[in-house]
Amino acid sequence: MGYENKSVLITGAGSGFGQRLAERLSGMGARLVLGDINEAGLEATNALCTGPVTLLRCDVSKEGDCQALVAAGVEAYGGLDVAYNNAGMGGHGPKPLHEVTHEEFDLTLRVNTYGVFYGMKAQIPVMLQAGSGVILNTSSVAGILGAPFLGAYAAAKHAVVGLTRAAADEYARKGLRVNAICPAFADTPIMDGVVGHLGLPKEEAFAKVSSRVPMRRIADVDEIVQAMIWACSDENSFMNGQALPIDGGLSAV
Numbered sequence: 001m002g003y004e005n006k007s008v009l010i011t012g013a014g015s016g017f018g019q020r021l022a023e024r025l026s027g028m029g030a031r032l033v034l035g036d037i038n039e040a041g042l043e044a045t046n047a048l049c050t051g052p053v054t055l056l057r058c059d060v061s062k063e064g065d066c067q068a069l070v071a072a073g074v075e076a077y078g079g080l081d082v083a084y085n086n087a088g089m090g091g092h093g094p095k096p097l098h099e100v101t102h103e104e105f106d107l108t109l110r111v112n113t114y115g116v117f118y119g120m121k122a123q124i125p126v127m128l129q130a131g132s133g134v135i136l137n138t139s140s141v142a143g144i145l146g147a148p149f150l151g152a153y154a155a156a157k158h159a160v161v162g163l164t165r166a167a168a169d170e171y172a173r174k175g176l177r178v179n180a181i182c183p184a185f186a187d188t189p190i191m192d193g194v195v196g197h198l199g200l201p202k203e204e205a206f207a208k209v210s211s212r213v214p215m216r217r218i219a220d221v222d223e224i225v226q227a228m229i230w231a232c233s234d235e236n237s238f239m240n241g242q243a244l245p246i247d248g249g250l251s252a253v
């Protein structure tokens with residue numbers, strides 16, 4: 001896949017997709033710069049990695065933190081080949097739009113949308129200088145479909161797709177590729193809030209949320225992470241500006 005010795009940045013690397021991605025890419029020879037607000041999670045990820053790792057507490061809703069994470073990668077490895085803007089949060093429990101507070105809406109966009117914007121803003125100049133680079137932003141099926149009762153999350157993740165498509169064209173002739181991945185439900189800690197809200201045992205909650213998914217189940221973490229790895233690999237050299245659903249068929253029906 002071509003990750004040997006590549007300098008790879010991952011946000012939200014202390015848990016879920018980001019943690020598994022770091023573990024897998026480290027095993028493929030990548031040199032990692034990992035950011036998260038969850039420092040214990042970052043340490044746990046570090047313990048799973050086999051190659052060079054640089055860890056930094058990074059709140060993606062702060063532009064300075066996103067700049068510092070890129071700077072740490074450049075200092076450690078001399079550049080940045082791949083960036084995964086993956087950090088995210090649910091924002092608010094399921095509720096109708098008119099009950100979403102300003103604070104909930106604001107926080108959801110600060111992390112899920114501004115976090116990607118600040119990330120790309122910091123990463124792109126380094127990639128432009130090198131004349132190459134690949135970025136994958138974690139959106140969601142909620143970024144391409146309406147997500148009833150998750151209004152702020154849907155708005156934030158749609159915005160990620162918009163940023164991705166705009167950047168894909170702006171930088172395509174300068175050696176960069178920019179895509180988004182749009183997972184449906186997957187078994188990571190972000191789902192704890194959904195399970196808690198439903199008040200059902202985990203298996204029953206997962207069955208309920210996947211009742212509209214043609215495959216009638218949620219994803220394993222690896223089923224999403226393998227697509228993230230492939231999307232930014234040398235093998236996938238002509239995909240640009242896409243919002244790639246990995247969703248058991250949910251967005252097809």
Ligand SMILES: NC(=O)c1ccc[n+]([C@@H]2O[C@H](COP(=O)([O-])OP(=O)(O)OC[C@H]3O[C@@H](n4cnc5c(N)ncnc54)[C@H](O)[C@@H]3O)[C@@H](O)[C@H]2O)c1
Nearest residue numbers: 012015016017037038059060087088140185186188189190
């Ligand atoms: N799991 C799913 O069902 C699913 C589906 C679609 C999209 N996603 C998206 O996938 C991405 C990864 O989520 P996950 O499922 O691995 O969940 P997760 O909760 O396991 O991981 C999210 C990580 O992001 C970190 N984070 C949260 N706010 C942050 C901030 N301000 N700055 C830096 N890091 C921050 C958390 O500490 C956590 O380590 C998110 O963008 C999420 O919206 C997840």
